[in-house]
Amino acid sequence: MKITKLNKRIFVLGGSGVIGSQICKDLSETGSKVFNIDIKFKKKKIKKIKNIFLDIGNVKKLEFGINKIIKLYGIPDVLINCSYPKTSDWGNSSFKNISLNNFQKNIDIHLNSFVWSAKIIANQMIKKEKGSIIFLSSIYGLVGQDLEIYKNTKMKENLTYAVIKGGLISLTKQMASYYGKYNIRINSISPGGIKEENHPSAFIKKYIAKVPLKRFCTSKDVSGATLFLASDLSSYITGTTLKVDGGWTAV
Numbered sequence: 001m002k003i004t005k006l007n008k009r010i011f012v013l014g015g016s017g018v019i020g021s022q023i024c025k026d027l028s029e030t031g032s033k034v035f036n037i038d039i040k041f042k043k044k045k046i047k048k049i050k051n052i053f054l055d056i057g058n059v060k061k062l063e064f065g066i067n068k069i070i071k072l073y074g075i076p077d078v079l080i081n082c083s084y085p086k087t088s089d090w091g092n093s094s095f096k097n098i099s100l101n102n103f104q105k106n107i108d109i110h111l112n113s114f115v116w117s118a119k120i121i122a123n124q125m126i127k128k129e130k131g132s133i134i135f136l137s138s139i140y141g142l143v144g145q146d147l148e149i150y151k152n153t154k155m156k157e158n159l160t161y162a163v164i165k166g167g168l169i170s171l172t173k174q175m176a177s178y179y180g181k182y183n184i185r186i187n188s189i190s191p192g193g194i195k196e197e198n199h200p201s202a203f204i205k206k207y208i209a210k211v212p213l214k215r216f217c218t219s220k221d222v223s224g225a226t227l228f229l230a231s232d233l234s235s236y237i238t239g240t241t242l243k244v245d246g247g248w249t250a251v
């Protein structure tokens with residue numbers, strides 16, 4: 001089903017990314033005003049999307065930055081956080097080679113920025129007595145990584161990612177509990193993996209074999225779920241994580 005009329009003011013954190021750009025495009029076609037808040041932007045601009053620079057990894061400056069955006073453009077009806085802040089040594093996050101500094105820094109720029117930006121915006125949404133907040137979690141916030149699919153590749157498990165994405169599912173429930181009385185709904189989406197150009201063929205084969213729907217997730221799959229959670233079609237849904245994983249966590 002195509003939702004044609006959403007008519008909301010929507011903040012998308014990380015809207016220039018693989019998932020975020022699809023979300024921005026699809027939501028901008030619903031009569032909504034979409035604000036892409038990111039640190040980098042594509043050269044080709046979409047007219048209906050307003051690009052705003054904000055480094056959300058700088059958690060101490062989040063309150064100032066977000067309130068400035070709200071002052072200029074108003075309190076959003078919907079917040080979608082699909083950003084992916086990471087350090088340059090993010091690739092070294094397996095149990096074997098992660099450093100404490102790497103772990104702490106990534107928790108700060110990723111998990112802490114999701115928590116803090118949501119808290120700031122939810123407190124603003126109270127003034128309107130409505131709102132929908134959507135976090136991008138992951139299947140790895142729900143289940144541990146299956147190391148079997150990385151065999152014969154250079155890919156490794158990621159300790160920090162699981163902690164962050166699991167934390168977001170807890171945050172979803174805790175925020176739903178507190179902000180429910182203000183008619184603010186908080187949900188997350190747990191997608192499966194999206195295929196990347198540099199994925200080794202051994203990994204691709206094993207990943208697909210494990211998924212009941214026998215394919216990778218796409219940004220369009222995620223965008224559809226976002227549209228549902230942003231719209232009033234999901235008006236009695238809060239505190240959940242919507243699995244968009246082709247059945248990965250069902251088996």
Ligand SMILES: NC(=O)c1ccc[n+]([C@@H]2O[C@H](COP(=O)([O-])OP(=O)(O)OC[C@H]3O[C@@H](n4cnc5c(N)ncnc54)[C@H](O)[C@@H]3O)[C@@H](O)[C@H]2O)c1
Nearest residue numbers: 014016017018019038039055056057083084085136193194
């Ligand atoms: N791609 C997948 O396979 C997948 C699967 C499950 C969950 N997810 C989650 O979905 C979200 C989006 O993933 P993606 O693949 O689109 O990532 P991506 O790297 O393509 O996009 C992330 C966006 O976040 C922005 N960003 C990074 N640091 C920032 C900062 N400090 N301030 C503001 N913006 C910043 C980037 O510029 C980029 O536009 C992530 O949270 C990720 O964990 C992704």
